[in-house]
Amino acid sequence: MKKELQSINLQNIPNHIAVIMDGNGRWAKSKGMQRVFGHRNALTAIRETADAASELGVKHLTLYAFSTENWNRPKLEVDALMSLLVTTLKKELPEFQRKNVKINAIGSLTSLPKNAQKVLNEVIEATKNNTHFTLTFALSYGSREEIVNAIKNISKKVVNNEIEIEKIDDKIINSHLYTFNLPDVDLMIRTSGEQRISNFLLWQIAYAELHFTDVLWPDFRKEHLYNAIYDYQNRERRFGKTSEQIETNE
């Protein structure tokens, strides 16, 4: 079932989409190629998805590019992914500027190789005043680690009398996460047929709709994003309320 742009209700576009880009390795293997070939071809899917999302009025796209667990992959693959990140960021910077895209990153960024940190910081700095669309890369990211760090930092502030325990609420926790400057996720997409969250944005997807597709990430195109948004638009987001309350806007 391929959805066309016309099927999408432009009045109900998710504000924040997060994607678990899975299946690069299997895609490459199915073509008799090395896994890295899949990662390289993932870039077309990233470009298409970011362009299509921004054209539709999505404001935030967050991509799971490298998890804390991905450090356990063979060194050759890790090195290739880091070098792909660096070359892509450098090459795409003029396009980010032309399209008014702000680049953001979440994760344990100090774990990245020095050169990747440097290029990433340069691109974040160069695009910090762009306003049309925010593209966030999750790099060396793990949601539990993010939450543990937030708890540690809040605890330190409690000990220093900067925060009262009774005042700790959703907002305070949000403001201590890597995603402090992002809204909650509305739609999370995972490709390649796996139906797991894999430690991605556990706190931020509390009310998100989840869309799973069998498409392998390097094959993901605009139409697949339209499918996911169509799916999102045909669910009823109740946030714990009843259908009747949603209908009468109570």
Ligand code: FPP
């Ligand atoms: C999942 O496929 C993909 C990754 C772990 C890496 C995602 C990285 C990119 C798309 C490129 C990074 C570049 C930039 C610019 C962010 P998999 O390798 O787990 O596939 P498999 O499940 O089929 O083995």
